[in-house]
Amino acid sequence: DIQMTQSPSSLSASVGDRVTITCQASQDIRKYLNWFQQKPGKAPKLLIYDASNLEAGVPSRFSGSGSGTDFTFTINSLQPEDFATYYCQQYNSLPPYTFGQGTKLEIK
Amino acid sequence: EVQLLESGGGLVQPGGSLRLSCAASGLTFSSYAMTWVRQAPGKGLECVAEISGSGGNKYYADSVKGRFTISRDNSKNTLYLQMNSVRVDDTAVYYCAKDQLFDYWGQGTLVTVSS
Numbered sequence: 611d612i613q614m615t616q617s618p619s620s621l622s623a624s625v626g627d628r629v630t631i632t633c634q635a636s637q638d639i640r641k642y643l644n645w646f647q648q649k650p651g652k653a654p655k656l657l658i659y660d661a662s663n664l665e666a667g668v669p670s671r672f673s674g675s676g677s678g679t680d681f682t683f684t685i686n687s688l689q690p691e692d693f694a695t696y697y698c699q700q701y702n703s704l705p706p707y708t709f710g711q712g713t714k715l716e717i718k
Numbered sequence: 719e720v721q722l723l724e725s726g727g728g729l730v731q732p733g734g735s736l737r738l739s740c741a742a743s744g745l746t747f748s749s750y751a752m753t754w755v756r757q758a759p760g761k762g763l764e765c766v767a768e769i770s771g772s773g774g775n776k777y778y779a780d781s782v783k784g785r786f787t788i789s790r791d792n793s794k795n796t797l798y799l800q801m802n803s804v805r806v807d808d809t810a811v812y813y814c815a816k817d818q819l820f821d822y823w824g825q826g827t828l829v830t831v832s833s
Contacts, residue, residue, distance in 0.1 A: 646820070648763075653813055653825060654763065654823060659819055659821070665821065701818040705753065705777040706753070707765050708765070709763040709764070711762050712763075
């Protein structure tokens with residue numbers, strides 16, 4: 611099974627900051643990586659697919675990059691509604707697909 | 719508008735059984751693989767089972783293999799998860815989600831395994 615290592619597990623930041631989360635796959639997953647946002651009591655929401663493609667309706671302050679085993683997710687100019695938990699997920703291998711352990715983004 | 723609506727969650731004793739359903743609308747259901755994802759209280763996300771659009775291919779996480787069965791009825795636009803021999807660590811919110819993009823999710827249904 612492919613393991614996804616996401617870091618950091620938690621992060622404190624202020625409105626207007628730029629934050630970066632990384633995700634490392636245990637083997638080559640090419641570009642097949644999603645990034646999700648989850649708020650308490652809600653289902654996850656897809657933000658980025660194929661490592662760098664912005665899902666329709668998602669603000670452009672969210673971005674993703676990388677391929678192979680190393681991936682980065684960035685939020686430019688944090689907004690109050692961005693404080694949430696973020697997950698990466700690979701979908702290169704056969705399912706079930708694996709998630710990273712999550713990054714909780716909190717207000718400083 | 720695509721909508722996924724789970725049902726069937728509740729309290730079940732260890733060793734018992736439960737069947738979850740996910741009713742889909744707003745999409746050509748049979749065209750898409752579907753996945754059950756769970757989230758234990760305060761924990762991360764885990765894909766537990768996926769089924770192809772035709773129902774011919776099924777995949778399971780090791781944690782549920784041999785105990786859970788995923789199925790679908792394309793005539794009813796409904797996805798199922800039959801949960802047998804449930805354990806305390808199966809306690810979670812169970813979501814259904816659309817294919818490998820996971821671009822649509824249901825609202826989740828809570829399964830609590832406790833005596």
